[in-house]
Structures are given as C-alpha cells and as structure tokens.
Amino acid sequence: MIIRDVSIENFRKFRKPLVLNGFSSGINLLAEPNETGKSTILEAMRAVLFERHGSKSEWIQSFRPHSDDVAPTVEMTFEVGKNTYKLRKRFIQKPEVVLEGPDGRFTSDQAEEHLQSLLGFSRPGNRGADWDSRGALGLLWVEQGQSFSLDAPGQTARRTLEEVLAGQVGTVTGGRRTTAIVEAIEKSLSELLTASGKPTKKYAEAIREVEDSEAEAEAARIELGEFGSILDALESNRNTLRRLNRDLNDPEREAQIKQLNEDIQGAQVAHSALQLAELKLKEATGAHDALEKRATRRATLQTELEAARKRLSGQEIKAKESIEAVDRARTSAAEANAALDAARLVAVQTASARQAAEARRGEIRRAKSLAIAFDRLDAAELLAKEIGIVATTLAQNKISKEAIDSLESADRKIQTLKVKAAAGAVHLRMLFEIGAPEIRVNGVVVSPNYEALFADEQTVELAGLGKITIEPPQGGESALLALGAAESDMSSLLRELDVANLAEAHLSARSRQDLERKHDELNARLQYACPADAELQIAEGLDALRGALSALERPDSKLFADVGTDDTKEIQAYEDAQSALAGAEGRREAAQKTLQEAEIAEARISGDMVPTQNDIDRLSTEARSEISELSEIALAEILSHAKSHEGRMILEHDQFKRAAESFDLSALTKKRDYLNKQIKAMADERPELTRRIGALEQQAKDLGGKGPAARAIEASELLDAVIAKRDRIAEEAEVLSLLSNVIKVAQQEASIRYLAPITKKVAPYVKQLIPNANMAFGEDYIPQSLIRGDRTEATAHLSKGTQEQLAVLTRIAFADLLLEKGKPASLVLDDALVFADDDRFETMLDILGDAAKRMQVIILSCRTAAYRPLKANRIMIE
Amino acid sequence: MRFIHTSDWQLGKPFGRAPEEARSALQDARLDVIDTLAKAAQSNDAKVVLVAGDVFDSPEPGDRVYRQALTRMKAAERVKWVLLPGNHDPARSDGLWSRLKNDAPENLLTALEPTPFEVLDGLWVLPAPLLYKRTIDDPTTWFDSGETPERAFRIGLAHGPVVEFSSTQTANNLIAVDRAKTAKLSYLALGDWHGRRQIDAYTHYCGTPEPDDFGREVTGMALLVDVSQKEAPDVVEIPTGRYFWRSETWDLRSGADLLRELNGFAPEVDRRNLVARLKLSGLVSLSDRAEVRNVLENEFAHEIRWLDLQAGDLFVRPTDDDMADIDLNGVLREVAERLSSMAAADGMVGRRAASALERLYIEQQKLQRRGVSE
Known part of the structure; x- marks a missing residue:
C-alpha cells in the first residue's frame, strides 16, 4: 500500500485545509517541531481508513476543532497493488464516504465494506476503531509512544497474519476460511451457549419450554385425576343414595318392627300378671308370718310369767333382811348423838377459861408499850430544842451560796476590766528627788x-520648768469607766452582805455550810426517835407522838412488874375439849350415814317388788285373754292352713315370673327403637346426599368442559416434543463445541508451526542490530525472548530502547510477510526510536532504508537533525 | 335400506409431537370429516350414520371440540347420527356422554344402553357401548338374545377387536368373530381398527375416516351399507380422508438413491396432504449426506404437511473428494482428519464426531457458495 496524498480539513487543529502530497513509494520523512500537528495527521489518516463515517461516538466528536460546529473531512489517495483509490470521508455533519477505484465508485456502507476487505480490517465497534478492528495496518502504523509496544497483535491483524503464514508454511488454503468457519461456528454456538458454557438463547428457551411443559403436563395430570375423583365420588354417592332408598323401603325391617311391637305388648301383659302374683304371694306370706309370730308370743308369755314369779320370791327374802339392818343403825345413831352433846358442853367451859386468861395478858402488854412511848417522847423533845437553836444561828448568816457566786462574778469582772484598762491607758509613774519643784497633774x-493610770489627756506641770502633756491612745477611757462602775458594784454588794471583802465572805460562807449540815443531822435523829407504833396506833413523827400521848398518863411500871404470864393450863384444857368434840362429831356422822344407807337399801328392795308384782299381774291377764280368744288347737289349725296357702302362692308366682322372663321387654324396646332410629337417620341423610350429588354433577360438568383428558394427553405429547427438541439442541451444542474445540487445538498446533517464518524473517534484522543475536516468538506473535549465543533473555527484561527496536523490526518482518502475500502494507512510525543510541539509531535507519525498497515508510519526527543522514523524501506541512 | 358405517373419529386428537403448524391442520381435518360424512350420506341417500365408537379421542375432549362436533352434526339436518362410546371415550356416568345426551340435537342419538332401539322404520340398532376403557367380557354377547320385531333389520354396533392378537395377554373388549351369525344380524358395524377390514359378508371394520398415524394401512374411508332381507349387505367404500400418512425406510448409498426414492414416493398423493415418516439408513459420502439433508430439510419437508425425518442410521464415510472439499491441507483439513478418525469410535463419541464433521463440511460449503476462498 502506498499513500500518495492526504488532505485534511476541519480536523482538530487543522481548521483550514491542509494538503500533504508528493509521498514517494520509499521512505518519507515528515520532520517538524513539536506542536506542528504530526500526530494529528496520523490520526486523520487512521480516521479516514478505519473509522465509520456515520459514527457519532465521543471519539469521532473529538475530531472536530475545539468549539467549532463543522464537519471534519479527510481525503486520501492511495495505491494497493497496481490500483489507485481515492477515499474521502466527512464526519458528524452530513457524514459521507466515497471510495473511488478501479471497481467503480462506492458510497456509504458499501464503501466502508469495500475498504475493510481491501485493507483487511474489521468493522469498528460503537466506540470507534481499536487495536482489534484496525487489523494489520493498525499494527504497522505506530502512533506516538507506542513504538516500543510488544503487545500481541489484535484479532483481525492476527487472522491476517495467520492467513499469510499459512501460505508461508506450505499450506495452500484455509487461513481465511478457517477464520470464517470459526466465526460461523462460534456464532451458532453463541446462540446456544454462553462463553462460560451455560445454556442461552435458543437452548435456554428450549430448557424453559421443557420446564413449562412439565409443569403444564403435571397440572393437566392432576386436573384429570381430580376429574376422575369427582366422577368416582359422584358414582359412589349415587350408589349410596340408591342403597339408602332401598334400605328405607326394606319390607323385612318393617315386618321386624311389627313383630317387635307385638312382642312388646305380650311382654307388657305378662309383666302385669307377674306383678299381681307378687302381690298375692306377699299377702299369703304376711298372713303366715303373723300367725307364726302369734304362736311364738304365746310361748314367750308363759316363760316370762314364770320368771317374774321366781324373781318376786327372791325379793321378799331380801326385804326382810334389810328391815333388820335399819333397826340396828337407828340404835347406833342415837348413842352417837348423846356422846356429841356431852363433848359440846366440855368445849364451852374450856373456851371461856381460855378467853379470860388471854384478856389479862393483853392489858399488861399495852401498859409496857405506853411506858416506852413516853420515854421516846422525852428524847424527841430534847432534839427539837437543839434544832431550834441551830436554825436561829443559820438565819443570821447572809452568805449563802448564791451570794458568794455574785461576789465572785463581780470580782472576775473587775479583774477583766483592769486588764483592759491597763492595755488602753497610760501608766504614769513619776519619781522626783526631794527638793524637786512643785509638780501638778x-x-x-x-x-x-x-503613779497613775489614765486614759485621757494629762498635763504635768513642773513649776518653773514647764508643762508635759500626755495623750494616751483612744479606747482606754471607756475601760476605766467600766472598771470604776464594776468596783462600785462590788462595794455595794459587800455592804449589802455585811462583809468587808471577798475573803471574809468566803469565811462566813464556810461556817454557814457547817450549820446547815448539823441542822440536817438533828432533823434525821428526830425522825428516827419518833417511829410509828402499830400497837398503840400512833403515826410517825413528833407531832403525832405528842398528840397521842397528851391525853394519857404515864403508867406506873410497878403495876405490871410482878404479874405472871403462865396461862398454859387453860389452853391445854381448851384444846383437849376441842379434840373430843371433833371425835364425837365424826362418830355421829358415820352412824347417821349407816342408817341412811340401810334405809335406802330397804326402800329399793320394797320398790323392786312392785314392778315384779305388776309384771306378774299383766302377764297372767294377757295369757288368760289370749287363750280365751283362740285356743291352742285352733291356732295350730289356722297356722297350718296359712302355710299351705303361701306354698300355693309361691308356685303361682314362679309360674308368672317364668312367663314374664321369656319376654325381655327392655331388649325388645331397645331393638325396636334402634330400628326406628336407623330409619330416621337414613331419611335425614338423604337431602345432604342429594345436595352433594348436585354439587358434584356441576363440578363434573364444569371441569369436563375444559377437557381434562384431552389436555392431559396433549400436554404429555407436547412435553415429549419439547424434550426431543431440547435434546436435539443440546446435541447440536455438543457437536458445535466439539467442532470448535478440535479447530482450536488444530489452530494452536498450526500457529506454532507458523511462527517459524516470522522468526526466519526477522533474524537478519536482529543480527544486523545485535550481532549473533536472534529472537523467538510466542504463540501469540509476541517477541518473547532474545537469544545471544547461549543466553536467552526475556524481552520484558530488556532495556526500553532495545524493546522498541525489536518491536520496530518485528513490524518490518510482519510487513514483509504481508507484502509477500500481496497484502497491503506500509509502515508509519510516529516519533519512534527515541531511546536508541547513536550506533543503534544509525543501524535502524539503514534497516528502514532497506525496508523502504520494498514498502512505503512514513516517518513522523520532531528530531530533524537526527534524520538528516537519511535519504528520504521530505514532506512539508504548509 | 341404506346407512353409513363409520368409526374412530377420535376428535380432539392433539398430535402433540407434530410441529405446531402441522398440528392444527391435522386437528381440523378430523372435525372436517364430519362434514364430509354428512355430504356423503346426503348424496347417497343414506339417512343414518352409525359411528362405531371412539367418536372422541379422550373421555373429556374439552368444550371446543365437543361444540364443534355437535354443531357440525346438527347442521346435517336430514342425517341421523348414532354415536357409540368406544375405548377412547367410554361412557362414564356424569362424563362426556351424560352431557352429550342432554345437549344432543334431535338428529343425534347416543347409544348408551345395551338395548335394541329403532333408528328408522324397521332398522333396529343393537349397540354395545363401552363403559370402561377395558372390559374382559364380550360387550356384544347380549346381541344373541336382544329382541327386535320380526322382519326388522338387526344392525349390531360395537367397538373392539375380533381376533385375539396376543397369546400372552388377554385382549380387551374382544368381540366374538361369529357374532353376526349367532345374533342373526343383518350387519355388524365394528370400530376400533383404524384400517378398513372385512371379517365376513356381514361383519365389517370401516376404519377411521381421517388417518391419524403412521404404520397402518389406512386410506381414510367410510362404508355405505345397503341391507336387504334376502342377501348379504351391499357394502361400498367411500373415501373421506384428507391426509395420507406414509412411513418409509430407505437404505441409501448415494444422494441419487434418495432422489430416486423420492420420485417414486406416493405419486398418487397431493404432497400438501402428505404426512411422511422417513427412516434413512446406509453409508454415504459427506457430500451425499449433505445433499440428502438439503433436499429433505430444505425442500421436501416444506412441500408436504409434516416430515418426520429419522436419519440417525444414515452413516457417513468421508471420501477423498469430501476431504479435499473441506481443504487439501491446513487447519481445516487437519480438523477434518481428526473428526473423521474420531467418528470411527462407537456410540455417542463417534456419532458426535460424525455430526461435527458434517457440520464442518456444510459450513465449508456455505463459505464456498459465498465465494470465500483460501
């Protein structure tokens, strides 16, 4: 490929049209200073070839000069092989592309596609052309800063290289077709599997269809099952209703109920008869029992009568004995009474003797006590006199405890004020010799x-000499005044207490205390001398004693001095008499008790005899009347008759009982009621059953309308179909994956073989640059290592300069390969070889010069001087 | 006295395994046959159509099919339809037939009870309705004792096989082969078999009026029956079917074999009405296999109603030319060689490799057609 001219308008910094022409087929140098726009020129050349004219991407927008609303336009004339092409692209505003060549004039997408296939690059993505899409030319047109890049060629470039290399290693065809087939297979596969091998699109859809159909088939199956259940339920309910109707009209049961009713009636009759028989039997038994009782009673009567009579004779003997005992007891009691009377008399006599003796002794004892009381009064009067004297003395002494306290308090006050006055006053002491002049203060x-103490101003005059004025400090005056007042208080207090000074007052106070103590002691003694006298009934205290004795005379002690006190004889006699009296009383009491008991025994025995006699009377009357009413013989006859009647009644009752037992009334009633209940239950069940049947019929109709059976069959068949479809697709995916994998493996192996020509092609250049060195490529066409003799170095570890040089050499080798295969190739280097030292740079220029014999080389550089030795066609930016 | 004998309509058959576009056509054809039968009856002066069971494909076909059937039968006013439940649509109480009995127009009779009834003057039908999918007893036994007036035509109407096919398993709904004779029938109209079959002069299977599956000698017809007192009935076949179901197994050696077979395949049938199942076997070259596939999938399959193609047994042996077509050398040739040797393996691995090779060949052919070389 040879670029002949390029013109640029409204493209980045080139607002005005820029025309570059005169490109030679060899080496072309565009050497200009920085900021001239070299890189922009390369960008424009890349844009006109690789970018889609209609693109509105940010990248394309960036072509527009800053803040200008214009259409960037680039034109290029180039040759491929022997053909010349003229290309023009306008971007953004009214975008257009025109490609004119030997095949004619193309515009729009057609022009783009034509260009792509001519230069071997791919349709760029939405963001603009990239490393992948620009293909081999992109690899060879090296922009600024990329010249030392050793990246793997992009996909499109790689494919182109592979096509070329396929030819080099001797294979005739297949490169491009392989790529196309791989693309086609990958496209088909991408309709089925994701990159990570998960089902997608068609395959995923088929899987979903299977899942949906499974659910649908299951639902239909369930619905059909439900429908079947409804029909089953309907049938079973219908059968139940039929059975119910049949059962309700069952003649056998009706007959059974009728028979039961008859039986129940029979049973009721038998039962009544039995009840009657039971009643009769009870009567007969009652009559028999009554007679039996009467006979028994009669026998008992006789026995009781005999027993009563026997008892009575026993009681009569006992009565006689007890009367004798009463007589004896009466005699004893009389004797005891007489003894008691005698003892009483003696007791009275001894008691009065004892009383007289006791009165005499009491009189003497009182006289003695009275004498003592008079003695006590004498002593007390003496004490009272002494107390009177002490009290008078006390009354004359004024120095009480309180007076002493007042004196001491006044004295303390004076002392305190004295200190204060001494502090605030001036103490003036003057001592003049005899003969000194007269002194006046x-x-x-x-x-x-x-010597003086003062608090106010003092004037001391010395006659004939002058005056001295003394001013004491303030405050001393009032203290002196207070001191004076206190001293005056003190002296008035002393006067009042009638003492000269405090010491005298203390002395007087001590003598007062002694008197007080003596007074108290005398009072205590007086109290002790006048205790209370219980015998004479005198209260405590002197006054009581004085009062009690005032009306009495002091007894004469001679009166009772010789009176004896022996009265034991009278007391002994009295006590003896008392004992005798008690003994007599005890004996009389015992005698009376014996008498009483004998009388009670006697009364009881005679009492007992009365009821016995009554019993005998009653029993004999009863026995007599019983016999007279019914003789023994008659009774025996009636009794035997009653016995046989009862026997007959028992037989009759048993007979009816057996008859009644043959009918079990409660069982019969129960059975009949059960049957009636059954009929009612069935009748009750009927409406519910009918309702249920109605509901089920409706359900059957509704559900049947949906065609559950047809749906189930259809769903199941559809499921089979979608499963088959899914399996087919899965198999297709497997087949495609297999094919894709086999191709990839084959490609890998092939690419290893393909590397040989590249290595061979680049070898002379490497040797020229670095003697004895060679370069090895990786599977991805990246220069992998540099081999110098025995040494192998990874290219990544080489210096930047060497890396860049090797990268340029690799590109020359790639371009050579392309050219050999008749592919368009040209080399563009923008500011390349910046890291090369002088020697290497020179060598690189030689190599480039050599390459320029085979291909067009365009060098963009700011280093004008460096490239001066290069024989190049200079292109100028004007 | 004339009537039409038909059976096995199997209305509502879903054809779920057929592709969607074929499915509805096949379903509709079954309903359309009611109209065809009505026309046949009217044009042949037959006043009665006896349907010997399997009117519907399932015991609950759904409202659409049900209503369509009723509407179409009702439309043929002068025809009296007598419908008998078969093993596909047994007369379960409260099911389809109970509704049918209530919804039926005047010209439609349902034969749900095993009792004789007069359908036209002197024409008595003795029906053997099936109440279950399977019954062990012969449902026509009662025909022998079924009473009809003297000189009445006794027409038996039943559904089930007359011959016990399996020796190990008892067939169901089996009908005594001499029932027409023992029950003194004027004609025994049978259903169940989808193919037409005459058992004896009085006993006939009419087959389904619209074929519905492969593997049966079924042409799709009804029988026009004329009974008389003295002679055996006069039975005429009336074609009614629209679709022709053909199943073939072809052993191929080349693409040319296929073209020859296709040329001779059902020439009498309008291809639009053909439903075909082709089982291919043999050993062919890659190019032939691709051609076979192309012809069948891209041409023949579109010409006919539905092609069920089973080509799993048509094996490929790549020829040198095939390999050269892929590539003389290079990556693709290498891939072809590898797949070819993998294809020699048994089972899934071999089959998959063969398919991959075929796919490679086809992709290569496509590229060639697009003019991509090298």
Missing part, C-alpha cells in the same frame, strides 16, 4: 513619787 499638785 492637771493642775493638782502631786507627790514627787506619783
């Missing part, structure tokens, strides 16, 4: 030995 003449 405040106009008053004082002695030459003068």
